Structures are given as C-alpha cells and as structure tokens.
Amino acid sequence: MAKDVLVEIGLEELPARFVDNAEKQFLDRTREWFNESRISYESIVSYSTPRRLAVLVKAAAEEQTSLEEAVKGPALKIAQDEDGNWTKAAIGFTKGQGKTVDDIYTKDIKGTSYIFVTKQIIGKPTKELLPEFSQIITSIQFPKNMRWAEQTLRYARPIRWLTALFGQEIIPFEVAGVSTNNRTFGHRFLGEAVRLREPADYEETLEKQAVIVDPQKRKQMIIEGMNKTAAENDFHIPEDDRLLQEVANLVEYPTVFVGSFNPSYLKLPADVLITSMKEHQRYFPVKSKNKELLPYFVGVRNGDNHALQTVIKGNEKVLRARLSDAQFFYEEDQKQSIEFYLEKLERIVFQEKLGTIADKVNRITAIAKQLSGALELDEGTRTNTVRAAEICKFDLPTNMVNEFTNLQGIIGETYALNAGETKASARAVSEHYMPVQADGNIPGTVEGAIVSVADKLDTIVGCISAGLIPTGSQDPYGLRRQATGVLRILKAYNWNISVESLLQLAEQQYAGFSETEEDQAREETAQFFRHRITYLLKETSIEQDVIQAVLYNEIGVIPYMALKAETLSNERNNPDFKPVQEALVRVLNLAAKTDETTITEAVFETESEQKLYDTYLKVKNAYTSTNQKQQARETLNQLGRLAQPIHAFFDHNMVMTDDERIQKNRLALLNSIATLIYDYADLSAIEWKQHF
Template sequence: MAKDMLVEIGLEELPARFVDDAEKQLLHKTQTWLKEHRIAYEGVTSFSTPRRLSVLVSGAAESQQSIREEVKGPSEKIAKDEHGDWTKAAIGFSKGQGKNVDDIYMKDVKGVNYIFVEKQIVGKETRELLPAFKQLIESIQFPKNMRWGEQTLRYARPVRWIAALFGNEVIPFEVAGVKTGNETYGHRFLGEKITLSAPADYEQALEDQFVIANPQKREQLIADGIAKLETKHGFRIPEDGELLKEVRNLVEYPTVFTGAFDADYLTLPEDVLITSMKEHQRYFPVKDANDQLLPYFVSVRNGDDRGIETVKRGNEKVLRARLSDAQFFFEEDQKHTIDYYLTKLERIVFQEKLGTISDKIKRIQKITNQLSHWLGLHTEEHAKVMRAAEICKFDLPTNMVNEFTNLQGIIGETYALNAGEDKDVAKAIAEHYMPVQADDVLPQSLQGAMISAADKLDTIVGCIEAGLIPSGSHDPYGLRRQAIGLLRILNERNWNITVESLLELAQSLYMESGIEQADREKAKTELDQFFKQRASYLLKDVTPGQDVINAVLQNDIGVIAYTMAKAQELSRQRSNQEFTSVQEALVRILKLSGKSERNDVDPDVFQTSSEKELYTVFQEVSDAFDQANKQQDAHQALEQLGNLANPIHTFFEHNMVMSDDAEIRENRLSLVNNIAALICRYADLSLIEWKQQFD
C-alpha cells in the first residue's frame, strides 16, 4: 500500500530572490530524506509562492524497506580461544546484534579471518518516521534570517502555519511554536481558509482560492498576459527572464495590465527610465518596432482583474513620483562640471586602508599609462585612454548614481557626452565596470578594456595586500569575480602581457603610495595563488583535464591567452597515439632533472656521438622554440620540443647518465637540466596523466 504525503510551510511574504532556492532545497532535502529512510515513492513535486513552500510526495510506501545487513565483528584470534571455543568477545558481539554464536560465520578480509553475523533490519511504519520531517524544515537555509517573538529558530520570515498530511492523517510535529494541521490558506485578500482532505487535492484547492502554487504555471500566465497586450496594443515588450522570474515570485495569482506615464519624461536617458521601472517598481518597459522606448509600462497585479483601473492609476501615480525625482536629479546634476565631481571624490573613501576614490583613480591612471606603453598606443589613443582613466568614476557623487547605484558608469557616459567629452572616452566610463558578473559581456572598446583591467587590478591587489582575502562565501569586494573578469579581458584582447608583470606593477604602486600594508612577500604569494585558482577556473573552458591545467600553471600564469592555447594543445595531444614517443622522451628528461645543481654544459666532456647530437639538436630547438614562444604559437612551440624526442631516446639508449666518472655524470645531468628547463617553459609535462589516455 502507498499514500500521498504533503508538507506545506506557510510564511510571511518571502523576498522574491529567496523563493526559488528555498524551493529547490525543500525538494532535494525531501528526496534525500526519503532515500535515507528507505521509503519508496513514485514521485516528488515541489511548489512555491511568496507565502508558502511545499512538497507533494506521490505514492509513498506505508513502511520502510526491510534490509539485510552484514555486521563485522572481531578477528578470529580474538573471537576464539586456544581450544577453538567462542570467547566472551564473540558471545558479546553476537548478543549485541540480537543473534547467538550459532549465527556466526567467518570471512577473509585482506588475509585475516573475521567473524560476521547477518541480521535483518525490519522497516518501521512510515507514519512513525514522519514527525522527524521537522528537522528537514528547520534545516532550510536562506541568505538572510530573522528571529521573531521568543522563538530560537532563525528563518527568512516567521512561520505562520504548517499543513502536513500522510494520506488523510495529520503528521504531528511543531516548528517555532506552530503545530501541524490539515489547513492551509488561499490568497491573502481573495481566498479563504482551506481544509485539506487529501494531499492530491492541494494544488486545485489552492487555485480555487486564487493561489497558483506552481511557479512555472504562474510564469507562463504572466508571459501569456504580456503576449496578449503586445497583440492588442501593437507594441513590443522586450524579453527579460530575470525580471519575469522575480515577478512570478512576488505574486500568487497574476493579472497582467498596462499603464502609462507622461511622454515628457522620455527626454530622460533611457537607462534611467528603464531602471526606474524595473528596479524600483518591477515593471516591464515597453518599446515600439524600432526599439524606441514608449511612455507605457506593463505590471503584474497579485490578484484578479476586479478594480484593475484603480490599480492601474495607483501604479501610474507611484511611477510618476519616481520619474519626477529622476528628472530633478538629472537636471541638478547638469549644473556642475566634471571637475566639480572629481573634487568630491577626494572625500569619498574607497577602503579605509587603501585611501579615497581619488587615490584609487591616481593608481588607475598609472596602471593605464603603463598598459598604454606595453601595448604601444599611438598619441591620440593614449590621450583618450588617459582622459578616460582620469574621469572614469566622476559620476559616483552625482544625485542620479546615489539614487540608482546600478547606473554607475552608464550615467557617467551620458554626463560626459553632455559635457562635450570624446565619445570613446565617454564609452570607456560605462564599459570599465564590465564584466559586472564573471561571465557577463566584456568591454568592447580598447579604452574600456584598459580602464576595466586597471581598475580591477588595483582593487584586487590592494584588498589582498590589506589582508582582505576572500574566504568561503565571504567576498564583499567581489575579488573572485573581478579577477576572472580581468583574466577574460587579457585573454579576449590577446595582450602580450603576463599576469605576473601586472601584479608586480600594482604592488609597486602601493609601495610608492606610502599606504601601510601587510607583509608584502606574503601578499605576493597569496596573489599568485589567488590568480592561479581563477586561471584554473577559466582553463576548464579549453580542457577537462585538471592535470593539464596543473601542468601549464606549474610555474607562472604568464600570458593568459598563450597559456589557454597551450592547455588546449596538450589536451589534444594527450589522446594522440603519435605523440606517445614525444611525451615519453620529454617526461623522462623531466623526471631525471634536478639530480644535480649544475646547469653549465661543457661540450668537450662529451664521450659519445649521441650526447653530442642531443646537445646540437637542443641548441637548434632552443632557438626555434624561442621564436614560436615569442609569437605565442602553442602548436609550433610544442612541435619544436617534439624534435628532441628521437635524440633523447638515442641518448638514453647509448649513455649511462649516472656514470661513475663524476665529471661525465655532472655534465650529462647539466644537459638534462637545461632540456628540462626548456620543456618547463612550455609546461611541466610530468604532471599529465598520459597513460590513462592511451589504455
């Protein structure tokens, strides 16, 4: 026999961003709980709204599955005495398992005999186990928690009711002073209390009381409503999956409607209008067929369409107030120059140990200037990027950014253009915050990429030197995200600049600034390790092998684009049978290296033609490898190393490296060390698990 099971946690309205993850946790924890308790079931469905998290288990078995378990006891030497009789240890073991000595049998475990018994664990009735579901509910994690009343439980919002049924029986337990029952609640304003007679009735019973419990169904209803408005009015509502998911988690019974605002507000920057609608009000902006913003918006009501005109007017009034504020801020900001705002940055602290925003800008300028030198920018490009570096953060003290913080940079571009700045300079101000998230769009302009790289580099190095190292999920300055963004820019732009040279540059600027820092050598080690971890993450895009990643990162990261190319090349070759001879030769050299500290090779000491030949080929390959390395040609560089394979095999076949003659031995080891050093400039091939690929 089987029964359905339902558990619903009723809550005060959850923040929309908490809902999806909490629902996933409840679903996963329920499946895990059922498996761990050996309760068979047909299926599990989860539901969520702003006021509830619930899970419906279909066809749950009425009892646990019984299992047979083999229990290991002491070894035979302990279990039997010198006469072969059972000892007290054996008798006690069997009794402890509910058995007697007649049930004991022997098994060999790694050459030693142990005693065993087999026992059956009879499954309990499911209804006896279900009250422990309380711990599962209490274990759900939220980004932020609260406590209420005299309760000790920390939860996102207060628990108001719990419906818990197994079949038609209530599962008895209590969470935060709330006892379980068979009642739930419909829509806060439109619905009534519901008495559930069976778990399977849950979804329909809620829908009858104006609650759509399935979040995908709510999302589809919203999408369908938007599509109908587009057809009816002939306008276009750009797709926004994130906003759609957020809105579905703000309502229990969605009704889509459209409103309007004064067309005069269209003179404001489009990003200001869209942000006012989306970020503050969760409205969908409306555009025409030419992608021009229209003076309309689309919103979603939490309820039916009764009195929708009143709701519409109320939303229009709220938006009008928002846009009026935005217009005031915009007009006030225009009364001041860029220099005025730059002066205000001298009083805004970036980080207490790292100075003001103005101090940060000076470091960005110096990094940008060095980047310009390394990249060989001509005079006009250099002038543009240096101006962009100087004013890249001037918009931070503006009224508009203070009100709409996510518009930093975007507002800067608009205000810079209004102030007569070059369009490339203005564009760089907006782009230097890119990528906002690790996998977001990168800056498209050269100036934007350079300022973005300089800004991120300064933040990462400064914070780590100040001891602000990310740990676990704690990364308040987003250093991991910024490091990945920096590496992506370097890779995308294919700049011939090593990561290590950038870190050294940024560290030197902090030394010059006189800002007191932590142990610099320790900081350097932590920076190297921090960036290697981020580089390792990026390298997974070109190779699935962690061994290959470790091989190319064994020394420095170097030029990230070249390192990515080397990893990709090695990943291809590790499954190439024709490369076997090459990797065996190169790896053999690497494994023998380091047995001598000498690196000077004396050709006059060579005894055989094979070692002379290897030395000659090595010199030729070194020159060719240097050329390929300079051009960052990963395929050609590895191919040049491959030219050493045959001479290496011949060398080992005809020479005893560890000769009794100390001078000959040291000279041969010096040759090996030189070849190994050349190979390691590409990668430490000894770290790659080659054999696994050729089995």
C-alpha cells in the same frame, strides 16, 4: 499500499530573491532524505510562492525497504578452538547480532578466514519516520535570517503554519512553536483557510483560493498576459528573464495590467526611465515595433481584475513621482561641468587606507597610460583611453547616480556625450565597470577594456597592499569578481601581456605604501590571481593537475597559458603521447638532482649523448620561435622531438657514473633540457598513468 506525502511551510512574505533557492533546497533535501531512509516513491515535485514552500511526494511506500547485510565477525582461528568448537568470541558475536552459531558462515579476506552472519534490517513504517521532516525544514538556509517572538530558530521569515499529510493522516511534528495540520491558507486577500483531504488535492484546492503554487505556471500566466497586452496595444515588451522571475516570486495570483506616464518624460535618458520602472517598481518597459521607448509600462498585480483601474492609477502615481524626481536631478546635473564633479571626487573617500576617489582616478589613469603603451595602440585610441580613465568616476557625485546608484557609468556616458567628449571615451566610462558579475558581459571596446582592467587592478592591488584580503565568504570589495573580470578581458582581447607585468603596473602606484612588506603583498597578490585562474580553468573542465603544471612558473600571458592547459588536457588522454611524456618526465626527475648548466661537447663519450645534444640545440631554436608566436600545440610538438633521443640516451648511458666529470656533464645536458620543458609546464605534475 503507497500514499502521497505533502509538506508545506507557510511563511510571512519571503523576499523574491530568496524563493527559488529555498524551493530547490527543500526539494533536494526531501529527495535526499527519502533515498537515505530507503523509502521508495514515484516522484517528487516542489512548489513555491512568496508565502509558502512545499513538496509533494507521489506514491511513497508505507515502509522502508528491508536490508540484508553481511556482518563480519572475528577471524576463524579465534572463533573456533582446536577441536572445531565455537568459542565465547563467536557465541558473543552472534548473540550481539541477534543470531546463533548455526547462522555462521566463513569467508576469506586477503588470505584470512573470518566468520560472518547475515543480518536482516527490517524496514520501519514510513509513518514513524516522517516526523523527521522537521529537520529538513530547519536545515533550509537563507542569505539573511531573523528571529521572532521567543523563538530561537533563525529563519528568513516567521513560520505561520505547517501543513503535513501522509495520505489523509497528519504527520505530527512542530517547528518554532507551530504544529502541523491539514490546513493551508489561500491568497491573503482573495482566499481563506481550507482543509486538505489528501495531498493530491493541494494544487487544485489552492488555485480555487487564488494561489498558483506552481512558479512555472505563474510565469506562463504573466507571459501570456504580456503577449495579449502587446498584441492589443500594438507594442513590444522586451524580454527580461531576471525581472520575470522576480515578479513571479512576488505574487501568488498574477494579473497583467498596462499603465502610462507623461510623454514629456521621454526626454530623459532611456536608461533612467527603464531603471525607474524595472529596479524601483518592477515594471516592464514598453517599446514600439521600431524599438523606441513608449510612455507606457506593464505591471503585474498580485490578485485578480477587481478594481484594476484603481490599481493602475495608484501605480501611475508612484511612477510619476519617481520620474519627476529623476527629471529634476537630471536638469540640475546638467548645470555643472565634468571638472566640477571631478573636483568633488577629492572629498569622497574610496577606502580609508587607499585615499579618495580622486586618488584612485589618478592611479587608474597612470595604469591605463602604461597599459595602452604596452599594447602599442594607435594614438587616437590611446588618447580616448586616457581621457576615459581621467573621467571614469566623475558621475559618482551627481544627483542622478546618488538617487539611482546602479546607473553609475551609464549616466557618466550620457553626461560625457552631453559635455562634448568623444563617443569612444564616453562609452568607456560606461563599460569600465564591466563585467558587473563574474560571468557578466565584458567591455565591448578596447578603451573600455583597458580602463576596466586598470580600475580593477588598482582596487585589487590596493586592497591587498592594505591587508584587506578576502577571507572565506567575506569579500566586501568584490576582489574575486574583479580579478575574474580582469582575466576574462585578457583572454577575450588576446592581449600579449603577462599578468605579472600588469600587476607590476598597479604595484608601482603603491610603492612605499604597503601596510605589509612589499614583497609579501606582491606574493599575496600573485597567489590571489593564481586562485582565480585555477577557478576559471576548472570552469572550462581543465583538470587540477594540468592547472598545476601550467602554473609552475609565472602566470604569464593568459590566452597562451589557457591554450597550453587545453593542449595538455587533451594529450593526457592520448596514448600516442605516452612515450613523449615518459621521456620528458624522466628528464625532469633526474634534473632535480643538479644545478649544473655547463655542457662540454668534448666530454661526450657516446653517439647517443651527442645526438641528444644536437637535437636539443635544434629544438631549442624551434621552441623559442613557436613559443614567441604562442603556438601551444606546435611548441609541445617541438618538445616531443626530444623523446626518441632521450630514450636512446638512457638506453646507452649511465648518468650517475663514477666519473664525476662525465656525470656532471650529462646532468648539465638533462638540466638544460629540463629548463626548456619547465618553460612550457611542469609535466611531472600531471597524473598521466591514471588515464592509460
């Protein structure tokens, strides 16, 4: 007979950002444990609130599934003597497995006979195994941990109760001095302690105690509450999935309410108001049907409707104080010029070894100037880009950014417009921080993209030159994220400039500075970008061997390199391409034996030699043309024209002939062809055969 299993970890309030991942870990590790323990079940569901993590296993079997396995013994020639009697080795083997010689059977493995017995592993009662759940609980990882009282366990928050049931029986175990029980706790203020009769009662019992344990149900309650509020007040509440998820993980019983603030605060930049509401108070901003910000906000209370007006007034008071501070900071900031703030940057250290923020801005500006020239931008775009680079960090010393740090760049755009800067330059000030996350939005303007790349390149090259290379999970300057951002921008904007050229622009700013040798720093930087490119290509399902092939030489132009990788990834699964691959790889293998490059036509002995050489010259010209146009498919097709002449060459010629002059000439021909192939990719690195 199957029974349900419930395990709940009761905690002091978890940070909202910890909840989802912890719930997933608990679910995954529970499922893994049941499967490895051979305990069948119908389904597993998980629950979470700020104060609890729980799993409910439906219809778990009362005992493990029994197993039969073949146990291999010694070879038959050892297990039997010349008369066919079982030896001590055979008798000892069977005895050790709880069997007798009567249970022996033989089986041939690679031409040798071995003795076997079939051993049955009887499943244990589930009840005896379930106390191992304590190990699942202690294995859950959190971004930050703490210790409490005399406990040695490190956990996100102190464990206050453990509920563990197998049917109606308590599963006995202990974690951090807390023993399991059939008791759970309701809402901190609206509920009380209750005893569960059986696991199936869990969700309904806690709902009566003002706890909605299903996070999706809490989210739906919040959405329905906001929709109702919007309809009643005839306004629009913009969707924000991240904020919705966070708020759902802050409450156990959500109740939506509407508050207001003085309309005079609407004179502040909208981003300031929205940040004050979202980031500081976890409120949802409210807009009109025309998308204009209104003097209202929507909040979510952890509780019911009791004394809701008092709660609303308290939240309004807190927000009013925030907005009052913001208004003061904004008005004070407007009294100073951009130049005033730029001068302040000279006293703000970017990094001890890399100078001040002002030093960094100077380097960004120099890189942006050269990059704008390399991209052959029009004069207006270049002017706006350089100006954006010059002022890209001016908002950092402002009162507003000091108070609302996540508004850096956004405040810069607003203040730049107030100061009379062009819209393009102002916008680039905001966009140059993008992407904020590795997979975040990239800048929407060319000016913003150039300043973003210049800023990130300066940080990456500077930090690596100073010996600040990320190790393991430690990356305090976000170099991996910034490198990913650079590569994504290069690909999205289809810039025809190599990564090596870009790095050189940044490295020029650090000439003579490097804490390590300049050549070493340059190599470490290139290798760092190779790792990032490898990661990005894997994200697009490009195979590791194809990545290795296209990165044989320099990294090159990112959009073209990505196209070559995609083309090769498709061809490696194409049977029609196999003869081409075999021919080209054969050339690469032989060319590795020589450095010869001088080809003398007069030395050719056979028609196939001359034909291969003539084809090579034609292909080389066509290859150069398509390669310059970055036509990945057509360029590979040009190399494919060499396949038939190569096969004919090998059919009619011996490369390593005794005549040294002929041998060198043939190797020189192959080496020249190999140089062309390598320019595209190292095709020998691709594991073609496993796909045919």
